[in-house]
Amino acid sequence: MLSSLDAGDILLADANFENYFLLVQLLETGVDAVFEKNGSRNIDFRKCQEKLGKRDGLFRLVRPRRPDWMSQEIYDQMPE
Numbered sequence: 001m002l003s004s005l006d007a008g009d010i011l012l013a014d015a016n017f018e019n020y021f022l023l024v025q026l027l028e029t030g031v032d033a034v035f036e037k038n039g040s041r042n043i044d045f046r047k048c049q050e051k052l053g054k055r056d057g058l059f060r061l062v063r064p065r066r067p068d069w070m071s072q073e074i075y076d077q078m079p080e
Helices: 021-030 072-077
Strands: 008-012 032-035 050-055 055-058
Touching: 021 032
Parallel strands: 008 032
Antiparallel strands: 050 055
């Protein structure tokens, strides 16, 4: 999928693609993305940086812990 996207593209994806590490890769190649929220995640909109609507807001993402499938070297290159 990543090889078919170019800088300036916008990826609209469902909750199956909502992933911090994928988002980092997309942004590094100049691709913006909109993901549906994974239903198992609880979102506290009182903590959003900017409220956009009743159930819509901008949040600052924090790098999650390293997944088992990712090497420490690659993880260390990911922004915090």
